[in-house]
Amino acid sequence: MSSQPEQHLLAVSGLRIAFRQGGAGVTAVQDASFAIKPGEMLALVGESGSGKSITALSLLGLLPPNAVVEAGQAHFQGRDLLALPASESRAIAGRRIAMIFQEPMTALNPVLTVGWQIGEVLKQHHQLPRAERQRRVVDLLAQVGIPDPEQRASDYPHQLSGGMRQRVMIAMALAGQPELLIADEPTTALDVTVQAQIMDLLQALRRQYGTAILLITHNLALVNEQADRVAVMYAGSIVETAGCDDLFRRPAHPYTRLLLRSIPSVDQRGQRLAAITGSVPKPEEAIPGCRFAPRCPLATPQCQAEAPLFRDLGHGHGVVCHLAEAPLPEVQTDTAASKDDVVLPSPVLQVTGLQVWFPRQSGLLRRTIGYVKAVDGIDFTLWPGETLALVGESGCGKTTVGKALVGLAPVNAGRIVVHGKTDLTGLHPRALRPFRQTIQMIFQDPFSSLDPRLTIGETIAEGMEIHQPGLTSHERQSRMADLIAKVGLPADALRRYPHQFSGGQRQRIGLARSLAVNPAVVICDECTSALDVSVQAQILNLLKDLQHELGLAYLFITHDLGVVSFLAERIAVMYLGRIVEHGQTAEVMAAPRHPYTKALLAAAPTLDSADGRPKLRLPGDVPSPINPPAGCHFHPRCPYAQAVCRTMPPPSASFSPTHSCTCHFPVA
Amino acid sequence: MPATFFQSWWFQNLLTLGLLTGAALLAWRLSRREYWRNAFHEICRNRLAVISFIILCGYGAIAILDSVGWRRPLRHPETGEVARHPETGKVILDQGASALDYLLAPISAKREKTYSAPLAATDYTPTTAMSSTGQPQRVHAPLTYPRSHLFGTDRIGQDVFCQACKSIRTGIIIGLLTTILAVPFALVFGTAAGYYGGWIDDATQYVCAVLSSIPTVLFIAAFMIIFGQGLPQLALAMGIASWTGLCRLLRGETIRLRETDFVLAAKAMGVPSWRIILRHIVPNVLHLILITTVIRFSSEVLAEAAFTYLGIGVGADTMSWGAMINDARTELTREPIIWWKLAAAFTFMVGLVLPANLFGDAVRDALDPRLR
Numbered sequence A: 001m002s003s004q005p006e007q008h009l010l011a012v013s014g015l016r017i018a019f020r021q022g023g024a025g026v027t028a029v030q031d032a033s034f035a036i037k038p039g040e041m042l043a044l045v046g047e048s049g050s051g052k053s054i055t056a057l058s059l060l061g062l063l064p065p066n067a068v069v070e071a072g073q074a075h076f077q078g079r080d081l082l083a084l085p086a087s088e089s090r091a092i093a094g095r096r097i098a099m100i101f102q103e104p105m106t107a108l109n110p111v112l113t114v115g116w117q118i119g120e121v122l123k124q125h126h127q128l129p130r131a132e133r134q135r136r137v138v139d140l141l142a143q144v145g146i147p148d149p150e151q152r153a154s155d156y157p158h159q160l161s162g163g164m165r166q167r168v169m170i171a172m173a174l175a176g177q178p179e180l181l182i183a184d185e186p187t188t189a190l191d192v193t194v195q196a197q198i199m200d201l202l203q204a205l206r207r208q209y210g211t212a213i214l215l216i217t218h219n220l221a222l223v224n225e226q227a228d229r230v231a232v233m234y235a236g237s238i239v240e241t242a243g244c245d246d247l248f249r250r251p252a253h254p255y256t257r258l259l260l261r262s263i264p265s266v267d268q269r270g271q272r273l274a275a276i277t278g279s280v281p282k283p284e285e286a287i288p289g290c291r292f293a294p295r296c297p298l299a300t301p302q303c304q305a306e307a308p309l310f311r312d313l314g315h316g317h318g319v320v321c322h323l324a325e326a327p328l329p330e331v332q333t334d335t336a337a338s339k340d341d342v343v344l345p346s347p348v349l350q351v352t353g354l355q356v357w358f359p360r361q362s363g364l365l366r367r368t369i370g371y372v373k374a375v376d377g378i379d380f381t382l383w384p385g386e387t388l389a390l391v392g393e394s395g396c397g398k399t400t401v402g403k404a405l406v407g408l409a410p411v412n413a414g415r416i417v418v419h420g421k422t423d424l425t426g427l428h429p430r431a432l433r434p435f436r437q438t439i440q441m442i443f444q445d446p447f448s449s450l451d452p453r454l455t456i457g458e459t460i461a462e463g464m465e466i467h468q469p470g471l472t473s474h475e476r477q478s479r480m481a482d483l484i485a486k487v488g489l490p491a492d493a494l495r496r497y498p499h500q501f502s503g504g505q506r507q508r509i510g511l512a513r514s515l516a517v518n519p520a521v522v523i524c525d526e527c528t529s530a531l532d533v534s535v536q537a538q539i540l541n542l543l544k545d546l547q548h549e550l551g552l553a554y555l556f557i558t559h560d561l562g563v564v565s566f567l568a569e570r571i572a573v574m575y576l577g578r579i580v581e582h583g584q585t586a587e588v589m590a591a592p593r594h595p596y597t598k599a600l601l602a603a604a605p606t607l608d609s610a611d612g613r614p615k616l617r618l619p620g621d622v623p624s625p626i627n628p629p630a631g632c633h634f635h636p637r638c639p640y641a642q643a644v645c646r647t648m649p650p651p652s653a654s655f656s657p658t659h660s661c662t663c664h665f666p667v668a
Numbered sequence B: 001m002p003a004t005f006f007q008s009w010w011f012q013n014l015l016t017l018g019l020l021t022g023a024a025l026l027a028w029r030l031s032r033r034e035y036w037r038n039a040f041h042e043i044c045r046n047r048l049a050v051i052s053f054i055i056l057c058g059y060g061a062i063a064i065l066d067s068v069g070w071r072r073p074l075r076h077p078e079t080g081e082v083a084r085h086p087e088t089g090k091v092i093l094d095q096g097a098s099a100l101d102y103l104l105a106p107i108s109a110k111r112e113k114t115y116s117a118p119l120a121a122t123d124y125t126p127t128t129a130m131s132s133t134g135q136p137q138r139v140h141a142p143l144t145y146p147r148s149h150l151f152g153t154d155r156i157g158q159d160v161f162c163q164a165c166k167s168i169r170t171g172i173i174i175g176l177l178t179t180i181l182a183v184p185f186a187l188v189f190g191t192a193a194g195y196y197g198g199w200i201d202d203a204t205q206y207v208c209a210v211l212s213s214i215p216t217v218l219f220i221a222a223f224m225i226i227f228g229q230g231l232p233q234l235a236l237a238m239g240i241a242s243w244t245g246l247c248r249l250l251r252g253e254t255i256r257l258r259e260t261d262f263v264l265a266a267k268a269m270g271v272p273s274w275r276i277i278l279r280h281i282v283p284n285v286l287h288l289i290l291i292t293t294v295i296r297f298s299s300e301v302l303a304e305a306a307f308t309y310l311g312i313g314v315g316a317d318t319m320s321w322g323a324m325i326n327d328a329r330t331e332l333t334r335e336p337i338i339w340w341k342l343a344a345a346f347t348f349m350v351g352l353v354l355p356a357n358l359f360g361d362a363v364r365d366a367l368d369p370r371l372r
Helices: A052-059 A086-092 A114-125 A130-143 A162-174 A192-209 A220-226 A244-249 A254-262 A301-305 A398-405 A429-436 A456-467 A473-486 A491-495 A503-515 A533-550 A561-567 A585-590 A595-603 A643-647 B009-031 B034-045 B047-065 B099-108 B160-196 B198-213 B216-227 B231-258 B261-268 B273-309 B321-331 B340-367
Strands: A010-021 A024-036 A041-045 A067-076 A097-100 A180-184 A212-217 A229-234 A237-243 A310-312 A318-320 A349-362 A367-382 A387-391 A413-418 A439-442 A521-525 A553-558 A570-575 A578-584 A652-654 A660-662 B127-130 B136-139
Touching: A010 A052, A024 A041, A024 A052, A024 A067, A024 A229, A041 A052, A041 A220, A052 A067, A052 A180, A052 A212, A097 A162, A114 A130, A114 A162, A130 A162, A162 A192, A180 A192, A192 A212, A192 A220, A192 A595, A212 A220, A220 A244, A229 A244, A229 A254, A237 A244, A237 A254, A254 A533, A349 A398, A367 A398, A367 A413, A367 A570, A367 A578, A387 A398, A387 A561, A398 A439, A398 A521, A398 A553, A429 A456, A439 A503, A439 B261, A456 A473, A456 A491, A456 A503, A473 A491, A473 A503, A503 A521, A503 A533, A533 A553, A533 A561, A553 A561, A561 A585, A570 A585, A570 A595, A578 A585, A578 A595, B009 B034, B034 B047, B034 B340, B047 B099, B047 B160, B047 B340, B099 B160, B160 B198, B160 B231, B160 B273, B160 B321, B160 B340, B198 B231, B216 B231, B231 B273, B261 B273, B273 B321, B273 B340, B321 B340
Parallel strands: A024 A237, A041 A212, A041 A229, A097 A180, A180 A212, A387 A553, A387 A570, A439 A521, A521 A553
Antiparallel strands: A010 A024, A010 A067, A229 A237, A237 A318, A310 A318, A349 A367, A349 A413, A570 A578, A578 A660, A652 A660, B127 B136
16 A cells, blocks of 8 residues: 555554553554545544544543554654654654544633634744734634634634634644644534535635545544545444545445445435344454454455455555455345335324413513524324424524423423323413323434433333322233333343443333333434444334334434435425425425525535535524514525515425425425 | 330330331332442442441441440449338339440449550550659559540549540430431422422522521520430531531532423423422432532531630539540640640541541442442
């Protein structure tokens, strides 16, 4: 791979990093080798625990104290970064190589202005007079596309949005005019439209200054659209390296191939996703031979015994596998999933005019001075056995809708009617209790959604004790055993504690807890977004199976359009507390009518070739619901906005019996 | 003669028995729960915790022995004859003493004249005596009971080891009673304020603010003046003065827990609030209670010393480490210094507080399933 190392800006070879844990060494990165040319964007892709972040941190000498580089070199401009003394590597880190982190919220000091913080970095690199430094700070802020840079330089981090903060981080990284920028999940914490802005910015900087970028991410679709070359990491080793086109057209390693197939998209509708069984092994798990072998459908005895070596497939495409070209087993298609012949009975949930306003109080007497209109009048209907996706960016109120439906947020106005009979709004908590079991919720974070001090059995039994008090303890036990088997966990799970399970298994437990009370509607609040792609596919398959078996209706709250197009029959797109477009998934995906939907679809990276899609980029961020823009909420960011949009709330327009949108000028 | 039933040995024995039965019942109930059984096995595997527990049991046993007692017939000091009422002929009983007093009697009966160093054979301070030649000279007179006082004797020749043993009950009662009084207050008000918010929160916060703005020393002084000096009064006053800190801590933690997904899930399930608090909130704040309790236990014992010094602690008739440290204060200024009373109080306090800390840590870890 590194035949002419002098051409490379950075060439890493044979990198091995281990953690010291109670005397024993645990290998976190094994024999990682990759190289970046000047001005190139290399993506290091992998699921959690693959060792991609640790690899980057080792280059900057930022490893945690219990981690040591055991072997390998990293040649950067002719010097081995790993062999340098700490003082010299610090001189290179930050100046020649800069890093931006995932969490723009915590990477900035909240009590100092952003201008001060950028100036501090400049001070490290250049001896500049004070006024000159001020000017450079403003220049840098302008360079990363922050409007009003003079004003913003004296702002504190909390006054800026997430996207703006990430821009400030990039400005700090650019302060030393680095040749290499390491971006560790730079957009994971951001919304898709903001993610698109940040990636555009990084690409522009790359073109302008020839900065090479090492992009570390778990998002394969993003890599497909942005990177020149890709290195795929799995459980501490690089399993495949290739040019971007090569990797996505002709993936060689079974892991890469399965990973690409397990990403939900519209093409897999009506099929099962090719979920990889199990989960990513922890570094301390000893696996002889190929580390992917236990999850690989092709694994042979050779794979289990002997670690594969790097094989060059030509054109800079290399793979670490014994069976790189062997065909994969076909995915079974879900034949019974066609929904057309299902006779729709009466709706299970009808929501009309739902409003959730949080009062803003101030002063000693807590007088209400205004409202945060988190949800501002939305309507939708849910039939048994169907999935409605509620899509939108953070702050649009989609989670609040879910919480209002299960009684966790106060409903201001509107009706929530279950089974066509009972309106849940305004019911006394005690009168509401019997209806609680109808609507259940699965949460986003698998680590906080289970009580760490209760066994799985106690957690699942809790709802049954409330809603089926007549059950004997024996009946309850046997029903719990059924449930736990239904969500695909072993029977002894009931006696264990949550921390003994992985994220995917915990989501299965959360599902079992909901199913214990026989719900008709399950609200899935971003329930797969905290999971690795391969595990997400398992959960999505399970959700589909259970829906088919039990006739559940799902309200799927998400920002991931790939998951939506795979799972949902209908989509409702939310913006600032209102539904702006509503229709069958196919209709909305193929011909979005609202400019926001169109921008959302354009911003979300996909695995298809990116060239054919129109680039519609939204400026700015989602405004605060405290003081939403007048007229159409979307007009400040809308490229088609006219005078009428600023004053009049838009009317609803229908394009088919199922497809409607609220816009003055629907896109044709 | 005891004035009322509540001051009689009968009442105190019954109370001790009742408390012991209650503790045994609680232990029996908990031993039937798998969660606690696992925790118990976990503690048994930690050698340091087991040693600490054995030491704590020793202290506990001494405190219990010091809490039960009975009266014995009054005997003539020389003939040993049982005294009888001259008219009715009924046996006259003495004031009574605790089981520990009877056990320690062989040691406490060995009175010296004044100070003697630990395990010394002679007096600490020389006295003037006539030598065989008739010359007055300064000599260290031999003790009545040489080499039999582990921690020496005090100014009036009493055995310091016996005093330290007698102080154990006071220390444990101050530590336990204060905690037992403070924790339920803090737990109920802290979790309720944190979970419900609104006016309940406002009211609790207001009470806490008022209580903690009263200087503790003044509050306890006023309390002791109104209700009289004594062990229960002091524990009650200290309990009232000290629950606000823990209450605020628990309120903050409850507010954090209230928003976690597992509590939201239980709410969405329709689980009643009191049940959410009992089942989800309390077990998840238990480690905080345990840590503060153990830390507080030692500071209560020290606070007792300070209050006794100010004259608002337990009465002069009750032996306590605080009283011993106060005595030591003047003894330490003498030349040569009398150090063993302080050493005895210090050794006994460390011997209680250190195992209590170690055992508390072990219990906290054992109750957290994540660490198993």
